[in-house]
Amino acid sequence: MTAAPGPDERRARHILRSHGVGPDAYGDTMATDDDWWDKIYDEPEPKADPDNEEPAAEEDTPTGPGRFTPQPDYWPRPHLPDALTHVPARAALSPKTRAALYNASAAGAGWGLGLYHQVAASIADCGTRYSTSGALTLGIGSCLLIAHVWDRRTRHWQPAALAWAARIPLATTILALALWAPRA
Template sequence: MSEHEWWAPQTPPVGKDGWAAPDIEPEQEETEEAEDGPRTFAPQPDYWPRPHTPAAITRIPDRAAAAISPGTRRLLYNASAAGAGWGLGLYDQFAGAVADCAATTSIGGALVLGVGGSLLIAHVWDRRTRHWWPGIAWVARIPLATAICALALWAPAAT
């Protein structure tokens, strides 16, 4: 038989005298237990624990959503990004550019620079990074939050 015909039925083995070997059937043991009674070592469906995620992990998002409103969560997200920009020194650069534009041109020019810069950062950078993993998206939000913070804290009458 070739290796390609493994599915074909096989002929029974032939003995030395040319006759086919008789089929040998194993003896069947008789059980002492009755078929109707419970078996001693029968598997129980509730014996083995079924793996599942602990309730403490699955309930945390529900509890966090109930504890903080979406608006407060948004405020904390953006305020912490603006605070990080302040700590990194981005605030001083953007606020200095707005104040410099106001001193050389006018308040309208400074507002155009501040609003235009914020819109440019929002369109080119922030819009494309919102769907990233939350930690990386927060880091990508720092320039926009800092630019809006610098524009909001800029006082035209102080210059």
């Protein structure tokens, strides 16, 4: 039982046939005698032109479509991603739900970074040392100050991840005030 020829062997056979080599060669160059290999690769030397002092330049490009001829669709053309060039489809969430998730995730990031514990400790300390109204004034004043000085200037930043990161202090302060206020 003979094995089928592999892809390399089939490719080599095709190349040889296209050059007119072998008994099953393509076209008019079909070799029929035994010295067909020598006839294919014995090329005559180019004759020098006596009138022209420079030797005749050999043509570097193949006459037909060669092996290394670039095809127009072969190389990919660089382009911007669709997310930057097209308007994204509307989200399935309502604007209020998106805003709630945006602020809740920013407050959760503040909790994870440890900012919540610092703000909550300062509000609780003010409530313990002075009064509940003093702690509420500190918490609400902190929220208003952060919103006016910081958040108002950073909410338009692009990309949106920067604006979200800038929202962390305000969302965390509001969370600390909301979680402390019921204990008052």
